[in-house]
Amino acid sequence: AQRVTQPEKLLSVFKGAPVELKCNYSYSGSPELFWYVQYSRQRLQLLLRHISRESIKGFTADLNKGETSFHLKKPFAQEEDSAMYYCALNRGGGADGLTFGKGTHLIIQP
Amino acid sequence: DGGITQSPKYLFRKEGQNVTLSCEQNLNHDAMYWYRQDPGQGLRLIYYSQIVNDFQKGDIAEGYSVSREKKESFPLTVTSAQKNPTAFYLCASTGPQSSYNEQFFGPGTRLTVL
Secondary structure, three states: OOEEEOOOOEEEEEOOOOEEEOOEEEOOOOOOEEEEEEOOOOOOEEEEEHHHOOOEOOEEEOOEOOOOEOOEEEOOOOHHHOEEEEEEEEOOOOOOOEEEOOOEEEEEEO | OOOEEEEOOEEEEOOOOOEEEEEEEOOOOOEEEEEEEEOOOEEEEEEEEEEOOEEEEOOOOOOEEEOOOEOOEOOEEEOOOOOOOOEEEEEEEEOHHHOOOOOEEOOOEEEEEO
């Protein structure tokens, strides 16, 4: 069965410090992984996807198939990064929906 | 304002009653989804529909039902068989425009059983 694990419920760092939100997955096929973010009073939205290999708002995430990880990183945290972050795995490719982790609440302290 | 809408924002239900949550999108997306969000649990997939008049069960479909009679609409009915229905419900959609690689979420409906 596929699974997404985010080990930290809460992560608090100071502004300007590096941030790493951990995500591990289990999936028998070729995984498609995503990070979604939910800012206070806003809708859940896509932050980035591994196939794009892009940097969004200074965040990057690299798929490591050997370690089955897709950690989200940012070298210098900003206060506006405070939000709920969810790692997600495409269930079966195409349009079968997503399996989400339980989320990490990131708090950036001034 | 385009996008995906859900109504109502808040819904109260007495035990034993069925309630229907609305989800509409004008993004011309083929696929639509219902997720349930509980504190500390993340999002869990209830039902999804890849095309009109077709839908599949997700991970926690028991006690729920859906229909997909129109491309734009994917209502979710929470039946009296759902043992713990109090939760935040999110609807999402996606389509070939984004290669099915990005789901767009609605604002959610918070259901409370009294």
